[in-house]
Amino acid sequence: MATAQHAIIAGGGIGGLAAAVALNQAGIRTTVYERGAELRVGGAGLHLWTNAMLALESLGLTEEVRKTAPVQQFCEFRTWRGDLLASWPVGEFADRFGQPTVAVARSALHEVLRSGLTETKIHTGVALDGFDQDDEGVTARFGDGSTDRADLLIGADGVGSAVRAQLLGNTPPRYAGCVAWRGIAELGPETIPAGSFRSIFGRGTRFVYYDIAPGRVHWMSVRNGPAGGADDPGVLRTIARRHLGWADPVQRIIAATDESTVIRTDIVDRAPDAAWGQGRVTLLGDAAHPMSFNVGQGACQAIEDAVILAERLRAEDSVPAALAAYEKERKPRTASMQKAAHILGKLGSWSNPLAVSARHLIMRAGWERGAFKAIEADARYGTRWASAAKTPAA
16 A cells, blocks of 8 residues: 555656656655746757666557657668777567667657646646644645645656755766767658667767667757857858768768757766655656766656556655665666666767777777676566566557
């Protein structure tokens, strides 16, 4: 039996909505407060590695995800000239672990999660100002002067979390030293085979692409540089010049992109924290453990957070005990990924020609074995939910 009747969730992104779905299925009523004027449905693409797909399967959501999300068959790592550094046969994960790795449009995943919340109240344009808690519950205060009270408060409000600021201090995230431009290209399987993923390494710059739906390809161009910049019109021409001479199909991908889809983001993260919450308040997703894109697990770990938080709220005899158990279980796993993503980001940012050559030697020597073993271990972790898979509601 659940230890809570009602949870307030600050943040209506992937982590917040996943938490609402998981808690609802655990018998806990949820109310979501999103500071944006509407639930964000934009963005480009993301990975759902097998561990996240198994977590979603336990919520009965994978069938809807797989209606649009291509199953990835391989992950390739190459130099900017096209030379192969490593290849991971991730297409075998479906048979080995019960779910594949997929790529999906962020907006599509967001809609799948939202469609599972038929009874959750979602308030948009309402920013959390702060909270007060006592032995019986938590009162959340909002910028419009309203308040709400519940048994617990979950801060799923991103890297600039207001819940985190009150709990742990309003410190800025750590800038990773690089900027990412993301976009969507309209290209069919004759150019980008279905299930493709390719990460291409240059000198102080990278290019990543994978298909997220039939005829739609997510790409990302990463470059070392200062934070806080802005783009003038014609940003695609700038990106194309950056990757001039790179192996096919990089230029074709850029040329097939509508400039209105391009999003510029300063890459940030945080070092792991010793604590996430206190009493009846905790953090989830990027509010708890922001990590760079380099391990592709940001959204996956938020989904895992949501499912395990619901598990602990069902299992423990009080809300504070459940949140403490959730944090104890989650912190080591997410901390290891934060650290790995930070290290891999440094490796990918090398620009000195000798350092770049050394990086490629390292990748050729260890990426297909050592790095792939870590990916396999992450996939295997998700099998903890295999027996809890639900049949989607009719």
